[in-house]
Amino acid sequence: MVLKKYNINPDLALERQKCTFDIEEIINIFDGGKEKTSQRRKIEDVVLKSGLCHDDVPEECMSLKERYENAVRKSCFFSKLMKTELQEITGIEDFETPAIRRIADALFKDISPFLLHLGMFVPTIIGQCTSEQLMIWLPKALDLQIIGGYAQTELGHGTFIRGLETTATYDADTEEFVLHTPTLTAHKWWAGGLGKTINHCIVVAQLYTKGVCYGTHLFMVQIRDLDTHMPLPGIKVGEIGPRMGFSSADNGFLGFNNFRIPRNNMLMKHAQVQKDGTYVKPARHGKLTYQTMVFVRVTLVNEAAFNLSKAVTIAVRYSAVRRQSEMRPNEPEPQILDYPTQQHKLFIGIATAHAFQLTANWLWNTFKSVLSDMKKGDVGTLPELHALSSCLKAVCTSDAALLIEQCRYACGGHGYMLSSNLPYIYSFVAATRTYEGDYTILLLQTARFLVKAWEQAEAGKTVTPTVSYISRSLKGEKNSWRSTDEGIIKSFQAVAAGKIALCVKSIRDRMKSGLDYEDAWLLTTVQLVDAAEAHCRSVILETYCNEVRRLTKSSSDNVKIVMHQLVTLYLSYWTLQRTGDLLRYSSISEKDIDFMQRQYEELLQHIRPNAVALVDAFDLRDEILHSSLGAYDGRVYERLMEQAENNPMNAEPVNQSFHKYIKPLLQGKL
Ligand SMILES: CC/C=C/C/C=C\C/C=C\C/C=C\CCCCC(=O)SCCNC(=O)CCNC(=O)[C@H](O)C(C)(C)COP(=O)(O)OP(=O)(O)OC[C@H]1O[C@@H](n2cnc3c(N)ncnc32)[C@H](O)[C@@H]1OP(=O)(O)O
Ligand SMILES: Cc1cc2nc3c(=O)[nH]c(=O)nc-3n(C[C@H](O)[C@H](O)[C@H](O)COP(=O)(O)OP(=O)(O)OC[C@H]3O[C@@H](n4cnc5c(N)ncnc54)[C@H](O)[C@@H]3O)c2cc1C
Numbered sequence: 001m002v003l004k005k006y007n008i009n010p011d012l013a014l015e016r017q018k019c020t021f022d023i024e025e026i027i028n029i030f031d032g033g034k035e036k037t038s039q040r041r042k043i044e045d046v047v048l049k050s051g052l053c054h055d056d057v058p059e060e061c062m063s064l065k066e067r068y069e070n071a072v073r074k075s076c077f078f079s080k081l082m083k084t085e086l087q088e089i090t091g092i093e094d095f096e097t098p099a100i101r102r103i104a105d106a107l108f109k110d111i112s113p114f115l116l117h118l119g120m121f122v123p124t125i126i127g128q129c130t131s132e133q134l135m136i137w138l139p140k141a142l143d144l145q146i147i148g149g150y151a152q153t154e155l156g157h158g159t160f161i162r163g164l165e166t167t168a169t170y171d172a173d174t175e176e177f178v179l180h181t182p183t184l185t186a187h188k189w190w191a192g193g194l195g196k197t198i199n200h201c202i203v204v205a206q207l208y209t210k211g212v213c214y215g216t217h218l219f220m221v222q223i224r225d226l227d228t229h230m231p232l233p234g235i236k237v238g239e240i241g242p243r244m245g246f247s248s249a250d251n252g253f254l255g256f257n258n259f260r261i262p263r264n265n266m267l268m269k270h271a272q273v274q275k276d277g278t279y280v281k282p283a284r285h286g287k288l289t290y291q292t293m294v295f296v297r298v299t300l301v302n303e304a305a306f307n308l309s310k311a312v313t314i315a316v317r318y319s320a321v322r323r324q325s326e327m328r329p330n331e332p333e334p335q336i337l338d339y340p341t342q343q344h345k346l347f348i349g350i351a352t353a354h355a356f357q358l359t360a361n362w363l364w365n366t367f368k369s370v371l372s373d374m375k376k377g378d379v380g381t382l383p384e385l386h387a388l389s390s391c392l393k394a395v396c397t398s399d400a401a402l403l404i405e406q407c408r409y410a411c412g413g414h415g416y417m418l419s420s421n422l423p424y425i426y427s428f429v430a431a432t433r434t435y436e437g438d439y440t441i442l443l444l445q446t447a448r449f450l451v452k453a454w455e456q457a458e459a460g461k462t463v464t465p466t467v468s469y470i471s472r473s474l475k476g477e478k479n480s481w482r483s484t485d486e487g488i489i490k491s492f493q494a495v496a497a498g499k500i501a502l503c504v505k506s507i508r509d510r511m512k513s514g515l516d517y518e519d520a521w522l523l524t525t526v527q528l529v530d531a532a533e534a535h536c537r538s539v540i541l542e543t544y545c546n547e548v549r550r551l552t553k554s555s556s557d558n559v560k561i562v563m564h565q566l567v568t569l570y571l572s573y574w575t576l577q578r579t580g581d582l583l584r585y586s587s588i589s590e591k592d593i594d595f596m597q598r599q600y601e602e603l604l605q606h607i608r609p610n611a612v613a614l615v616d617a618f619d620l621r622d623e624i625l626h627s628s629l630g631a632y633d634g635r636v637y638e639r640l641m642e643q644a645e646n647n648p649m650n651a652e653p654v655n656q657s658f659h660k661y662i663k664p665l666l667q668g669k670l
Pocket of ligand 1: 100101104115116118119120150152153158159160161162192287290291293294296299300303382383386435436437438441445448449
């Protein structure tokens with residue numbers, strides 16, 4: 001759609017005059033510097049001027065088939081643009097992925113069917129191939145001569161990878177693997193792009209050689225003819241059917257009937273099968289084939305932040321424009337943003353988007369540093385990365401989904417319109433809580449790490465920095481509540497330590513009463529999930545505070561003030577959410593809680609004048625927001641009427657169903 005130009009809504013214009021800080025300064029902080037902001041904007045300009053974002057009919061009014069076809073069209077032209085014009089016009093050689101990621105949303109309200117190509121297929125090639133394999137597949141994949149996906153999950157198993165049923169049996173006579181789907185539940189299920197789009201995919205299958213099963217390994221499989229796009233003989237492939245979101249991502253199913261691939265199509269960076277069928281196991285760590293999942297979990301923290309920033313921008317701008325009810329008799333109706341309950345719904349969304357974005361950047365740097373350790377042969381830092389990426393993916397996607405839904409509540413009935421874009425944003429983020437490792441499962445992975453860390457600390461060994469609070473707790477350090485940033489973080493660490501201690505005790509007590517370790521663990525899993533979540537909260541709180549302090553060192557005073565107000569709001573909010581835990585594991589008193597409540601309410605008032613400016617500082621263009629409620633000009637009612645008028649349902653004054661059914665019914669002739 002072409003966005004009509006309107007004058008700025010007067011309420012929104014007034015809001016912007018109230019701003020106390022330089023918006024550009026905050027934009028630069030989140031982009032990683034002035035230079036990066038300017039690069040990002042250049043990229044956005046190129047894409048927006050390309051005409052690619054235009055749809056004749058709103059996406060939500062298209063049929064599923066039309067939506068898919070439209071998304072393929074855009075994905076192809078966008079890929080071409082990335083390979084050619086973007087590079088030439090902007091002169092930027094090394095594309096910054098966040099900038100490309102952001103502008104991709106101007107093209108797709110839903111999801112690109114190519115998402116998994118860049119999101120998982122290419123990263124798996126990079127992380128799992130030998131250098132010879134890399135030379136064969138990477139240039140083709142980057143040049144889009146082949147388009148791929150990642151088919152791991154099956155109809156019967158997603159979480160439990162070791163339970164996957166697809167087999168890859170090595171035939172030494174022909175030097176081939178035979179891929180087979182032995183049961184109904186062994187069919188690959190869910191892979192994005194698999195239904196109709198991709199011609200290659202990474203398949204995860206149980207490797208058999210010389211009659212022995214060596215567990216799951218990764219294989220490069222061509223599934224369609226490159227010219228006709230017909231499924232190759234021995235391949236059964238299709239779309240799995242309508243879903244809550246991901247409507248244009250053609251998630252698919254895949255079955256193999258003794259389908260043969262060359263030996264060299266097993267991705268052999270870590271484990272190998274030699275020509276004679278001898279298996280060579282990974283030298284360093286048994287879970288290196290899970291690396292792409294770790295990579296995606298890391299990027300999903302960024303996704304949580306980005307999508308939350310979109311939702312809260314829409315809801316805050318809408319709340320500044322919307323007037324409803326009365327605060328006092330005979331006074332004009334206030335902007336709904338003036339209600340403290342509305343501020344309570346929304347300002348935590350702004351603070352959380354900041355907290356998650358800075359945590360995502362920190363996690364990304366941690367990921368890069370672990371990769372570089374691994375290149376040198378050191379896998380010692382991998383368990384901590386796995387524990388961190390697991391809990392952060394779980395908690396950030398889950399919190400973001402809840403807060404996005406809260407943004408929709410904050411927009412009343414209009415938030416329920418697809419044109420608000422809030423339902424789309426929600427359905428995308430809701431899926432991130434499940435895919436790439438379900439919430440509970442990932443927290444249980446972190447819990448394994450925490451229990452081990454506890455045991456190590458108990459044995460007097462040094463533990464990694466993110467769990468060093470465990471050693472302090474074991475030394476008997478008592479928590480004394482202080483309502484400073486540092487004091488609150490320490491108390492949240494005391495909560496995490498207290499919960500881990502109880503888990504360890506529960507497991508031991510249960511074992512003393514005769515249970516084996518597995519049962520004792522299983523019966524403690526409710527507490528273990530809770531302990532891992534508490535650990536994650538302490539990591540987010542600490543990272544957010546540290547990063548704001550570091551990044552605003554040379555900022556203007558007003559930016560320091562407003563960024564720190566958000567940090568304090570975040571700390572106060574979580575203190576009030578977790579008073580039960582803090583009363584149990586820290587020395588917080590009722591008086592302290594009263595103080596925190598008052599501080600929280602005062603902060604809502606302090607942040608109020610800057611609310612619109614703070615969401616403007618996410619620098620999200622209207623084309624990325626796609627929202628009748630959240631456009632920069634605040635012309636909410638004009639846009640709602642526009643989208644109603646453009647609704648294809650209104651193209652004819654009388655729908656044919658009147659003549660077919662209603663009229664006969666009215667006349668008693670049906
Ligand atoms: C322009 C656009 C750009 C876009 C970008 C946007 C978005 C992001 C990009 C792309 C993504 C987009 C869409 C994605 C769509 C979704 C894709 C998928 O969902 S793919 C399928 C994902 N599936 C899962 O995540 C499955 C979850 N299950 C598991 O991971 C595992 O089964 C398990 C739960 C971890 C258990 O594994 P296993 O049984 O093998 O292991 P154990 O539990 O026995 O543990 C043994 C030991 O290993 C350690 N460990 C486990 N995993 C890892 C790991 N990954 N790394 C390191 N170590 C690991 C575990 O902790 C144990 O350690 P121990 O305690 O023994 O020391
Ligand atoms: C939109 C979308 C896109 C996807 N894209 C892809 C893709 O491209 N490629 C791909 O391979 N997969 C993909 N998936 C699949 C996804 O990775 C899985 O759905 C996900 O990992 C969860 O696994 P599951 O569906 O088997 O859930 P299940 O494991 O069946 O989970 C169901 C419930 O059981 C609980 N549960 C399961 N095991 C345990 C346990 N041990 N302890 C306690 N509770 C347990 C879970 O917590 C959950 O509440 C996609 C999924 C979605 C929704």
